[in-house]
Each structure stands twice: as structure tokens, then as C-alpha cells.
Amino acid sequence: MRKLLLTSLVVSALCALVPVSAHASEGKEYPLPNVEWSFEGPFGTYDRAALQRGYAVYRQVCSACHSMKRVSFRNLSALGYTPDQIKSVAGEYTYQDGPNDEGEMFERPGRPSDHFKSPFANDKAAMAANGGALPPDLSLITKAREGGADYVFGILTGYGAAPSDVTVLEGQYFNKHMAGHVIKMPPPLTAGAVTYEDGSPQSVEQYAKDVATFLTWAAEPELEQRKQMGFKVLLFLGIFAAIMYAVKRKIWAKVH
Amino acid sequence: MSAGPRTPFENKFIEWFDQRLPIFTMMNKEYGVFPTPKNFNYFWNFGAIAMFMLVTMIVSGITLAMHYAANTGLAFDSVERIMRDVNYGWLIRYIHMNGASFFFIAVYIHIFRGLYYGSYKQPRELLWIFGVVIFLLMMATAFMGYVLPWGQMSYWGATVITNFFTAFPWVGEPIQTLLIGGFSVDNPTLNRFFALHYLLPFVIVGVVFLHVWALHRTGSNNPTGIEPKDERDTLPFHPYYTMKDSFGLLIFAIVYCIFVFFMPNELGHPDNYTPANPMVTPAHIVPEWYFLPFYAILRAVTIDIGIPFTDITIISAKLGGVLLMFGSIAILLVLPWLDSHPVRSARYRPKFRLFLLLFVVTVLVLGKVGGMPADVPLFHITKDFVFTTTHVAQIATVYYFAFFIVILPVLSRIEVVKPMPASIHEAVLKCQSSCGGNA
Numbered sequence: 001m002r003k004l005l006l007t008s009l010v011v012s013a014l015c016a017l018v019p020v021s022a023h024a025s026e027g028k029e030y031p032l033p034n035v036e037w038s039f040e041g042p043f044g045t046y047d048r049a050a051l052q053r054g055y056a057v058y059r060q061v062c063s064a065c066h067s068m069k070r071v072s073f074r075n076l077s078a079l080g081y082t083p084d085q086i087k088s089v090a091g092e093y094t095y096q097d098g099p100n101d102e103g104e105m106f107e108r109p110g111r112p113s114d115h116f117k118s119p120f121a122n123d124k125a126a127m128a129a130n131g132g133a134l135p136p137d138l139s140l141i142t143k144a145r146e147g148g149a150d151y152v153f154g155i156l157t158g159y160g161a162a163p164s165d166v167t168v169l170e171g172q173y174f175n176k177h178m179a180g181h182v183i184k185m186p187p188p189l190t191a192g193a194v195t196y197e198d199g200s201p202q203s204v205e206q207y208a209k210d211v212a213t214f215l216t217w218a219a220e221p222e223l224e225q226r227k228q229m230g231f232k233v234l235l236f237l238g239i240f241a242a243i244m245y246a247v248k249r250k251i252w253a254k255v256h
Numbered sequence: 257m258s259a260g261p262r263t264p265f266e267n268k269f270i271e272w273f274d275q276r277l278p279i280f281t282m283m284n285k286e287y288g289v290f291p292t293p294k295n296f297n298y299f300w301n302f303g304a305i306a307m308f309m310l311v312t313m314i315v316s317g318i319t320l321a322m323h324y325a326a327n328t329g330l331a332f333d334s335v336e337r338i339m340r341d342v343n344y345g346w347l348i349r350y351i352h353m354n355g356a357s358f359f360f361i362a363v364y365i366h367i368f369r370g371l372y373y374g375s376y377k378q379p380r381e382l383l384w385i386f387g388v389v390i391f392l393l394m395m396a397t398a399f400m401g402y403v404l405p406w407g408q409m410s411y412w413g414a415t416v417i418t419n420f421f422t423a424f425p426w427v428g429e430p431i432q433t434l435l436i437g438g439f440s441v442d443n444p445t446l447n448r449f450f451a452l453h454y455l456l457p458f459v460i461v462g463v464v465f466l467h468v469w470a471l472h473r474t475g476s477n478n479p480t481g482i483e484p485k486d487e488r489d490t491l492p493f494h495p496y497y498t499m500k501d502s503f504g505l506l507i508f509a510i511v512y513c514i515f516v517f518f519m520p521n522e523l524g525h526p527d528n529y530t531p532a533n534p535m536v537t538p539a540h541i542v543p544e545w546y547f548l549p550f551y552a553i554l555r556a557v558t559i560d561i562g563i564p565f566t567d568i569t570i571i572s573a574k575l576g577g578v579l580l581m582f583g584s585i586a587i588l589l590v591l592p593w594l595d596s597h598p599v600r601s602a603r604y605r606p607k608f609r610l611f612l613l614l615f616v617v618t619v620l621v622l623g624k625v626g627g628m629p630a631d632v633p634l635f636h637i638t639k640d641f642v643f644t645t646t647h648v649a650q651i652a653t654v655y656y657f658a659f660f661i662v663i664l665p666v667l668s669r670i671e672v673v674k675p676m677p678a679s680i681h682e683a684v685l686k687c688q689s690s691c692g693g694n695a
Binding site: 248255 | 294339340350503510527529530
């Protein structure tokens with residue numbers, strides 16, 4: 001048994017060695033920045049202030065082109081907003097509703113139960129307005145990209161002058177972290193574009209970090225509850241396992 | 257299941273019931289006093305663990321089905337609604353999603369246990385074959401389940417995998433059309449996959465019943481591979497193994513819960529959080545991790561086999577790959593006859609043990625290259641010849657089949673075994689004095 005375990009360990013170690021140099025040398029590779037996030041690790045939680053700042057950046061910058069269809073205004077209570085604040089935020093948007101009793105569609109102000117309003121009527125309209133590129137919905141973006149929040153931060157801060165081996169056409173921009181290093185989204189963030197009321201630095205890095213935190217929350221609103229429950233479950237299973245081990249030892253002590 | 261002699265129960269109701277339907281007698285016989293070899297190690301926990309995972313998957317799956325909509329326009333949104341708005345929906349879905357992986361982990365360890373200790377050998381051939389059938393059904397169920405969230409990998413995985421069938425001449429395309437309910441993966445595909453994904457687990461339950469029935473007919477194998485001879489070799493299943501299995505199951509559940517609660521998406525693919533889009537193909541399409549070794553075998557075949565010096569192709573590379581992939585599992589069905597060595601356990605067969613562990617490495621290597629794009633250059637052998645992942649997959653595939661077709665039959669004839677104990681209890685006593693006595 002011990003020998004077997006040892007062999008298995010050696011085997012797994014060998015397997016880890018196999019992919020020696022997996023990447024072909026096509027152009028320069030830029031590793032994603034490794035940002036320290038408040039929500040990382042088993043004890044990580046969302047920084048409420050960062051979430052609120054991130055929401056401000058999303059609302060004032062990203063939401064001009066990107067939808068966030070799966071998040072409702074009522075979900076904003078998790079960011080620390082009061083029901084009245086949420087009502088007034090939702091009320092700033094108009095939604096088409098209906099038909100009413102006369103069979104007419106009508107416009108009404110948004111309610112907390114409404115999902116975030118999309119900037120375009122449909123994907124075709126979004127593409128027509130953005131030079132043929134579809135700005136992806138951001139509800140799940142950190143789960144839908146390798147690297148998650150680091151990827152979002154990387155894209156938002158990855159603009160710069162193109163090196164000679166990358167061709168950037170009209171309406172395109174060089175971005176270190178985009179696949180193929182070319183992106184159609186103009187650099188969205190500029191220092192000072194969004195006013196922070198809590199005195200946080202109004203820099204591109206800070207904006208990018210805050211909005212990536214907000215987008216992670218949008219993709220995984222259950223993260224804090226999930227981890228909290230996880231600890232309770234593991235505690236229960238751990239104690240249960242210890243008891244069962246003692247029971248098993250006691251029962252087996254008489255055998256042989 | 258036959259009536260047989262019955263000992264009366266003290267409890268009046270149980271006695272009344274048992275006289276009419278001897279369920280209590282049967283449970284006592286099969287799970288209470290059932291004589292079980294006393295020398296099981298923790299590898300013997302994985303049958304019970306797999307059973308636990310099957311039940312977990314069915315319970316969580318039925319709950320998900322109550323909230324899921326099998327329609328291409330609604331499926332992705334309904335899954336997200338489960339994640340966000342259904343009470344504890346995220347928990348149920350992460351249990352189900354990671355449960356598939358952990359079911360496969362349990363089953364792969366269970367299969368390895370069977371291989372290492374020769375559990376497939378006479379008289380347990382049928383037991384083994386039922387196990388392979390369960391494995392096949394699990395693969396079909398898992399594949400169809402992965403399509404249901406209707407993300408990018410769901411859609412493109414379904415497209416790639418159903419496309420395999422077109423490799424077969426004549427019957428291939430009609431089979432594919434029947435499978436996906438049209439000429440491309442679309443709403444009819446999703447509907448039938450959902451129906452079958454709901455059905456197959458219950459078929460698995462049925463085959464598991466046969467698997468367990470066959471097990472209780474022959475009794476369990478054990479780490480020595482020596483059949484129990486008298487009562488000194490066995491223990492009643494309860495409480496010895498009910499308690500040991502419970503402990504092992506809890507340890508397994510702890511690892512499972514670490515994934516469910518702290519890294520629920522670690523084993524999945526980010527692309528499946530993008531809704532399916534027939535117009536956009538993902539950069540590289542990969543199946544779930546538990547299929548990767550077979551995916552590597554599929555892609556390892558890169559040459560057409562034909563009549564030399566003519567243009568006639570008998571087996572195209574695609575068909576060859578598909579045949580090898582199905583063959584890699586089908587060959588398990590005849591394993592009891594490929595390995596006819598009279599000694600079961602690898603403990604006493606040093607050569608078999610070495611080749612088997614090499615086989616495990618091979619499968620892991622296949623899994624590794626299966627997850628990488630094809631033809632990734634690794635290093636230069638000569639100036640013009642670059643060694644790629646495809647070559648790795650080809651070498652590994654050759655070993656995979658050689659292990660079954662060449663190595664096992666040869667070893668069956670020539671392998672000299674190490675000295676063996678006369679019985680299980682002798683092995684246990686010897687182990688206590690020399691190998692630290694682990695129960």
C-alpha cells in the first residue's frame with residue numbers, strides 16, 4: 001500500500017513535468033497581472049466601498065456600450081445601498097412595458113425588480129454602433145474569461161503603443177491581454193473621468209480595479225454566502241469524519 | 257432474493273412484514289452479516305462512494321430539472337436564474353456540476369482498484385462487464401448533461417462529438433441526424449439530450465443493481481486476490497465496513513465540498529459561461545477533463561489507411577480515430593480474457609504491477625495532451641523533425657492498446673509470481689508484523 005502510494009506520487013510528479021515548453025513563440029506573450037483582490041482566497045469578501053466605486057465606473061463608462069442583463073437593481077442592496085437609493089437609481093431609467101388594458105405599449109420609470117437596462121435594442125444594433133464588434137454582456141464576464149478579474153483588469157490597463165510585429169488597423173487598438181493583441185474597444189478609462197467621493201485615487205488602475213471587483217460581484221453574487229456556508233459544512237464534515245474514525249478504530253481494535 | 261430459511265424478528269411489525277416480503281431478511285443477509293474479506297484497504301471504499309455520488313447527482317439533478325428550461329432560447333438564462341434567483345440554486349447547481357467530476361474521480365479510482373487487484377478475473381467477469389457498461393452510460397449521461405446549460409462549450413462540444421458518427425460509412429450520417437434531430441445541433445438536440453439525460457441515470461441505477469447483485473453472488477475480491485477460505489478470513493459487513501466506508505466517504509465529501517464551496521468553477525471551462533453562438537467557434541474546443549484521455553486517442557490518428565499505391569482509402573483518419581476511441585473502452589469488456597494469469601493481485605505480480613502503473617501514467621499523459629491543442633511543438637529531434645503533442649498522443653495510444661493486446665496476454669503466460677500467503681488471515685498476520693499493521 002505504502003509502496004503503491006509512493007509510486008503514484010512519482011507518477012503524478014512525472015506527469016507535471018511533461019508539458020515542458022508548450023507555447024509556440026508567436027509574438028510576445030504578456031502574462032496577466034496578478035492583482036491582489038479582497039475577494040480572493042477562502043476568507044475573501046467583497047470590499048463594499050470598491051463595489052460602489054466599481055458600480056459608478058460601470059454606470060458612467062462601461063454601460064454606454066455593454067449590457068448587464070442578468071443583474072437587477074434590487075441586487076444592488078448587496079453593495080450597501082438602501083431600498084430608497086435603489087428605487088431612485090432604478091427610476092432614472094425608462095422601460096417599455098405593456099400592453100396596457102387598451103393594448104398599448106407604454107413607457108414607465110424603472111423599478112428595483114427591473115434588470116439593468118441594455119444600451120442597445122439588440123446585438124445587431126450594438127454591432128452596428130461599434131464598428132461590427134459586439135460589446136459582450138458583462139454579467140458573467142469574470143467567469144467567462146480565463147483569469148477572471150485579473151483578465152478584466154489586464155484588458156482595461158493593457159493599452160499602449162503597438163510593437164512593430166502587431167498590425168493595428170483603423171478602428172482597432174493594441175492591447176497586451178486581448179487574444180491576438182488587437183481590440184476594437186477604444187481605451188475606456190482616463191484618469192479623472194469618474195469622480196470618486198470617498199477620496200480614492202482617480203487613476204486608471206484604481207478604476208480598473210474597482211470595476212473588476214464590481215464585475216466579479218455581478219458574476220458571483222453568492223460568493224460570500226458560499227464561502228461562509230463552506231466553512232460550516234467543512235467544520236461539520238471534519239468533526240463527523242473524526243468521530244467516524246474513532247468509531248471505526250474502536251470497532252476494528254478487536255479484529256485479527 | 258429467494259425466500260430461503262428465515263430467522264424470525266423480535267419486532268412484531270417487522271416480523272409481520274418480513275413474512276410477507278422478506279426485505280429485512282435480505283438486507284440483513286446482504287448488508288448486515290454479509291461475509292466480507294477482513295483485509296480491505298481504503299481503495300475498497302470507492303464503490304460505496306460512487307454509489308453516494310450517483311444518488312447525489314440524481315437528487316440534485318431532479319431539483320435542477322424543476323427550474324431548467326430545455327429550449328435554446330431559454331436554457332442559458334434559466335441556468336443563470338437558478339444561480340441567482342432560486343433559493344440556494346447556486347448550491348444545487350455547483351453540487352451537480354462538480355458532482356459529475358467527483359463521480360468520475362470515484363469511478364476512475366474504483367476501476368483502477370479493479371485493475372490493480374485483478375477484480376475482473378474469474379469468477380467476477382460479469383461483475384466487471386456490468387461495471388464497464390455503467391462507465392459507458394455515465395459517459396453518455398455526462399456528455400449530454402454538459403450540453404444542457406447551452407454555453408459555447410456545450411454547443412461546440414455537442415457539434416464535435418456527434419460529428420464523430422459521420423465517420424462511419426453509410427450508416428454514419430443517418431445516425432448523426434437521428435442523434436441531433438436535424439442537420440445541425442439545435443433545439444431538437446437540446447430537447448432530446450435533456451430527455452435522455454434525465455432517463456439514463458435511472459438506467460445506470462438498474463445496471464448498478466445488477467453490478468451489486470453479481471458482486472454479492474461472488475463476494476468481494478480483496479488486496480491479496482485470494483478467495484476467503486474460512487470465517488477467520490472474513491468479517492460481517494456491518495459494522496466493520498459500514499463504519500469504514502462512512503469514514504472514507506466523509507473524507508471524500510470534504511474534498512468534494514472544498515471544490516463546491518471554494519473553487520466551484522475550477523474544473524469547468526470559462527467558455528461555457530458565454531451563451532451558445534453557432535456563428536462563433538471557440539479557439540479550441542475541449543471536452544470535460546474526464547474525457548480528455550479518450551479525446552487524445554481520437555486525435556492521435558492522423559493518417560488514412562488505404563491500399564498502398566492507390567488512392568483508395570479503407571479507413572479514413574477520422575474513422576480510425578473514432579474506432580480507436582470506442583475501442584479503448586470496448587477493450588475493457590474483454591479484459592478478463594486478455595489477462596488469464598491465475599494470480600489476481602498485482603502485489604504478487606511485479607511485472608504486471610510495473611506495466612499497469614505505466615498504463616496509468618499513459619492515461620494521465622493522454623489526459624494532459626488531450627487538453628492541449630493538437631500539434632503543439634515540444635522539442636526538435638532533428639533539424640526538420642519537431643516532436644509535438646500529437647506524437648506524444650500517438651506513442652501513448654500505442655502503449656494503451658499494447659498493454660491490453662500484447663503485454664497482458666504475454667504476461668499471462670510467462671510471469672512468475674512472488675511467494676503468496678496461504679490465506680487472507682495469514683497475509684493479515686504477516687502484514688501486522690512486517691508492514692506496520694494498518695487495518
